[in-house]
Amino acid sequence: MATCPAHQAKYDVRTGEMMEKPQVRPDAPCEYAEVRIPLPTYRVRVTQDGFLEIDV
Ligand code: FES
Numbered sequence: 001m002a003t004c005p006a007h008q009a010k011y012d013v014r015t016g017e018m019m020e021k022p023q024v025r026p027d028a029p030c031e032y033a034e035v036r037i038p039l040p041t042y043r044v045r046v047t048q049d050g051f052l053e054i055d056v
Contacts, residue, residue, distance in 0.1 A: 007032070016041045 007022035016038030024030045043055040
């Protein structure tokens, strides 16, 4: 799970689906309203040297 640092929305990193909505008042502006859901996701590997390789 990944958490947006701005308003604490939570996303499933495997699927990009929103798991918990942002912690904002209903009338407060929040960029999530313009975010495409599910979020795009990418395959990630850890190399033998400990680096992350991301398919973009
Ligand atoms: S939850 Fe990410 S910008 Fe509001």
